[in-house]
Amino acid sequence: MNVNKNTSQTPKSPTKILVVEDELIAAENIARNLKKLGYEVIGIVDSGEEAIEAATNNHPNLVLMDIMLQGDLDGIEAAGHIRSELKIPVIYMTAYADDDTLGRAKLTEPYGYLVKPFKPQTLRTTIEIALQKHQGEQSVELSYIKEIEEVKNKLDQLTNQEELTSLTNRIILSDKFAKVVSKIPSFKEQNSQQEKDFTPTISVICLGINRFKRINDLGYEWGDLLIKSIVKRINKFISKNSIIARLNTDELVIILEPINTKSETTVLIQNILEEFTQPYVLNKQKFLISANAGITLYPVDGEQLGKLLLKARNAMEYSRIQGDNRFNFYKKEAGKHQNNNTLKLENNLYSALSNKQFKIYYQPIINLKTGQIVGAEALIRWQTSDGSIILPGHFLPLAEETGLIEAIGEFVLKSACEDVKALQDIGLGKIRVGVNISARQLNQLDLRKKLVKVLLNSGLAPNYVELDINESVLITNQTTAMRSLHGLKTLGIQIAIDDFGTGYSSLSYLEKFPIDSIKINQNFIRKININSTNQVITSAIISMAHKLNMRVIAEGVETEEELAFLVKHNCDELQGYVFNRPLPLVEFASLAESLAGCPQMINDWINQNKS
Numbered sequence: 241m242n243v244n245k246n247t248s249q250t251p252k253s254p255t256k257i258l259v260v261e262d263e264l265i266a267a268e269n270i271a272r273n274l275k276k277l278g279y280e281v282i283g284i285v286d287s288g289e290e291a292i293e294a295a296t297n298n299h300p301n302l303v304l305m306d307i308m309l310q311g312d313l314d315g316i317e318a319a320g321h322i323r324s325e326l327k328i329p330v331i332y333m334t335a336y337a338d339d340d341t342l343g344r345a346k347l348t349e350p351y352g353y354l355v356k357p358f359k360p361q362t363l364r365t366t367i368e369i370a371l372q373k374h375q376g377e378q379s380v381e382l383s384y385i386k387e388i389e390e391v392k393n394k395l396d397q398l399t400n401q402e403e404l405t406s407l408t409n410r411i412i413l414s415d416k417f418a419k420v421v422s423k424i425p426s427f428k429e430q431n432s433q434q435e436k437d438f439t440p441t442i443s444v445i446c447l448g449i450n451r452f453k454r455i456n457d458l459g460y461e462w463g464d465l466l467i468k469s470i471v472k473r474i475n476k477f478i479s480k481n482s483i484i485a486r487l488n489t490d491e492l493v494i495i496l497e498p499i500n501t502k503s504e505t506t507v508l509i510q511n512i513l514e515e516f517t518q519p520y521v522l523n524k525q526k527f528l529i530s531a532n533a534g535i536t537l538y539p540v541d542g543e544q545l546g547k548l549l550l551k552a553r554n555a556m557e558y559s560r561i562q563g564d565n566r567f568n569f570y571k572k573e574a575g576k577h578q579n580n581n582t583l584k585l586e587n588n589l590y591s592a593l594s595n596k597q598f599k600i601y602y603q604p605i606i607n608l609k610t611g612q613i614v615g616a617e618a619l620i621r622w623q624t625s626d627g628s629i630i631l632p633g634h635f636l637p638l639a640e641e642t643g644l645i646e647a648i649g650e651f652v653l654k655s656a657c658e659d660v661k662a663l664q665d666i667g668l669g670k671i672r673v674g675v676n677i678s679a680r681q682l683n684q685l686d687l688r689k690k691l692v693k694v695l696l697n698s699g700l701a702p703n704y705v706e707l708d709i710n711e712s713v714l715i716t717n718q719t720t721a722m723r724s725l726h727g728l729k730t731l732g733i734q735i736a737i738d739d740f741g742t743g744y745s746s747l748s749y750l751e752k753f754p755i756d757s758i759k760i761n762q763n764f765i766r767k768i769n770i771n772s773t774n775q776v777i778t779s780a781i782i783s784m785a786h787k788l789n790m791r792v793i794a795e796g797v798e799t800e801e802e803l804a805f806l807v808k809h810n811c812d813e814l815q816g817y818v819f820n821r822p823l824p825l826v827e828f829a830s831l832a833e834s835l836a837g838c839p840q841m842i843n844d845w846i847n848q849n850k851s
């Protein structure tokens with residue numbers, strides 16, 4: 241008997257099934273029935289580990305999985321791996337299961353449940369429905385891949401558009417950087433005859449504009465106007481094929497075409513900084529500002545753009561200490577000095593933890609359909625002994641480097657769960673909390689165990705915890721991240737990709753991970769009401785996320801115009817200054833209480849866009 245639903249005329253090979261069952265008699269019984277029904281049993285194994293191994297090696301069409309297994313991995317965990325990494329459908333077999341177990345099992349999106357003992361007919365029906373469902377999903381997946389390709393092509397086209405060349409954004413920047421890098425070999429060949437010791441290099445310059453905030457505070461138009469005039473002046477000095485982009489509000493990055501000697505860059509940066517001694521005139525008002533620069537060289541200081549930028553920024557920070565309009569190449573001065581500073585910061589960081597100087601702020605997350613506060617992101621702050629607040633960008637990189645991030649991360653997780661449980665207990669609704677998880681934390685073998693402990697101790701139900709994992713972490717550590725995330729996911733928590741969009745190639749990775757929501761990087765939200773590139777990217781992300789049943793959170797929404805665009809384009813949730821900045825717990829609680837979850841402004845927008 242041919243059990244395949246396949247309708248083609250040529251006889252198909254039988255469906256291959258892996259049986260995972262630790263009771264031998266039951267296992268053999270199932271295998272016998274399967275064979276009678278015309279299926280091929282490719283193996284019987286009795287542990288989660290063996291199930292993963294057998295599925296990886298033999299690629300069955302389907303796995304029948306007992307939930308309760310001996311050994312370290314239970315059936316649900318094994319199924320999590322098999323589903324996500326191998327994309328093989330799984331049917332659970334179980335004699336009984338409590339709600340918690342069923343809840344966990346559900347998270348792995350099984351293709352069916354068989355309650356033991358079951359009849360051969362039930363076995364067959366369940367298998368056939370599963371196979372049909374899987375086939376249907378595969379064809380949806382194919383059209384989805386096609387769609388992704390189209391979006392990518394669109395992005396590529398946009399990259400080449402003239403309007404963007406003045407100020408490109410981050411994704412486009414990495415793309416352009418790769419293009420500059422690709423020019424190096426031919427450049428080398430041309431010159432190697434004449435100059436034996438010549439090594440072509442690319443300069444990456446980080447240019448920080450000082451006192452920018454003062455001007456930006458007059459309104460974003462002012463800040464933008466200033467950046468435009470700065471770019472105009474810089475353009476006088478750099479070649480047409482060099483790149484200039486705005487990295488952050490007050491930071492520009494300049495990537496020069498391959499050059500011969502460092503001194504060319506030196507002359508250029510001197511010229512650029514010289515320009516800052518002349519005032520800028522904006523709307524007939526004069527502004528005197530200054531800048532500092534840090535420079536890294538590809539490939540000696542690093543080969544990846546991310547690393548080069550980070551080091552260039554460090555060198556720029558060091559130049560700031562030296563005074564206005566100074567610059568430094570990475571290694572020479574900045575590097576040496578930095579070690580001392582780093583050491584001091586490191587010592588302080590250690591004591592900060594024991595001195596309880598870390599505070600958690602909460603930034604509200606609003607549902608754009610209902611206008612309600614549905615959650616908060618926990619954001620760490622370092623309150624030093626003199627009362628000043630240091631933002632995470634200034635100390636987390638070092639914490640990550642030294643490993644201190646593991647202790648800090650644990651502290652944040654624990655505090656966030658306790659705080660939110662307390663808010664729920666005083667009747668502030670079932671809000672969830674987003675906690676950022678760093679690369680190092682995600683690689684921790686016992687992260688899952690720690691999370692279980694925190695959840696049990698705080699009493700917060702797992703579905704109110706959302707772990708924010710940076711997109712770049714997922715992309716650079718795919719295998720580890722996937723394993724870790726599936727393990728975490730089985731606890732019933734939610735997972736968000738943070739800073740989405742900065743990785744560009746990431747669109748196609750999306751579906752590989754067990755993800756509940758996507759947080760769109762604020763670079764894409766900026767000026768979205770008028771920036772057509774951001775519009776295309778963001779609406780593509782939203783529609784794709786919705787196809788994959790994921791929620792979309794727009795980050796860094798600052799203006800009502802940006803908000804209006806997002807509401808119109810069905811973005812699910814928002815986080816940003818337009819509603820509120822991150823707040824200490826008590827302030828967050830009173831805000832949530834006073835608004836009773838109904839911020840007027842957002843509801844107004846929603847109503848306006850409905851009509």
Ligand code: C2E
Pocket residue numbers: 603618619620631632633636649652676677678708738739762795796797798815816817818822
């Ligand atoms: P993130 O996860 O992308 O968090 C959002 C950041 O955007 C926060 O910066 C927030 O204050 C800021 N933000 C929110 N709305 C707006 C807006 O409308 N405009 C602008 N310009 N900014 C907005 P923050 O608090 O400085 O945190 C920076 C990053 O540090 C976070 O980025 C996150 O990656 C990391 N971080 C913060 N707390 C933790 C933590 O406890 N653990 C770990 N591992 N990382 C953390």
Ligand code: MG
Pocket residue numbers: 617676708738
């Ligand atoms: Mg985050």
